[in-house]
Amino acid sequence: MSGNAIEIEGLRKTYAGQKGTGPKQALKGIDLAIPEGSVFGLLGPNGAGKSTLINILAGLVVKTAGRVRIWGFDQDVNPRQSRAAIGVMPQELNLDPFFTPRAALEVQAGLYGVPKSQRRSDEILALVGLEDKAESYARTLSGGMRRRLLLAKALVHSPQILVLDEPTAGVDIELRQMLWSNVRRLNEQGMTIILTTHYLEEAEEMCDEIAIINHGEKVAQDSTANLLGRIDAKTMVIHPASDVATLPAGPGMEIDQRPDGAIAITYRSAETSADAVLAAVHEAGISIRDVKTEEADLEDVFLELTRAG
Ligand code: ADP
Ligand code: MG
Secondary structure (H helix, E strand, C coil): CCCCCEEEEEEEEECCCCCCCCCCEEEEEEEEEECCCCCEEEEEECCCCCHHHHHHHHHCCCEEEEEEEEEEEECCCCCCCCCHHHEECCCCCCCCCCCHHHHHHHHHHHCCCCHHCCCCCHHHHHHCCCCCHHHCHHCCHHHHHHHHHHHHHHCCCCEEEEEEEECCCCCHHHHHHHHHHHHHHHHHHCCEEEECCCCHHHHHHHEEEEEEECCCCEEEEEEHHHHHHHCCCCEEEEEEEECCCCCCCCEEEEEEECCCCCCCEEEECCCCCHHHHHHHHHCEEEEEEEEEEEEEEEHHHHHHHHCCC
């Protein structure tokens, strides 16, 4: 294999128009390589095409054009092998209300052709903290428990790649922590993880590499560290020792007075030195009680890349 868990070339999806609307181009020719063993984030605003891409990987949506290789298997040439390599936790809570968690896992295992002797239903239920609910009807489970069951279902055939579509949207802190500790553990055991999330700080913390898509096109792909490095804006926040008569000013500095009286000076570290910023503060006659600096986060990068259009 190439070292990539997933390889996508020229992926397009056009949904047929629904009543009163024309056809919708959800993916407009995406190229994407996802390294084996990574925790990979797929980010983008609502409607960007994230779920469409993931559902194509899962075999739930039929692509319009392009090539998809999963674990080295072309989806069109080796559909069975490519499907076996991937487990998907979907965004929608689509569970049969009359199945118990154990039955749901057994049915899923059957669908994937996992022989009875190799099934791990109890182990997987314990992993997601549902061992006490193994025999309860799905309709009696809370929203959080249903999400855990969806994760469990994605794992029954021991896939090399786990895909999670907005796994923590609208879930409580406890479930979020459980999900992330599971994800970390599975990744440490060698599983490649692909996730979409709305929470940029989560992506920043969890992902080794990130692709950003917008309006069906990839606008960036890089390591999380490099993406963060793309923006060199820094903000120096000065808490003055006394009332401020004159605000500091200087080339390349953007000044903002905050409600708490602090003066925030934003500058590009490649063009303006911290020395120059401090000199401007002294020149304005301000004595400094306290000072701290703020760096750009992923949200800044994200906004910059998705603002156009
Ligand atoms: P995301 O997951 O990034 O929010 P989606 O992949 O769900 O984006 O949707 C991408 C675009 O495709 C949106 O404009 C959405 O309205 C449209 N879309 C998604 N599913 C369908 C469908 N089944 N039929 C028609 N249009 C769809
Ligand atoms: Mg989605």
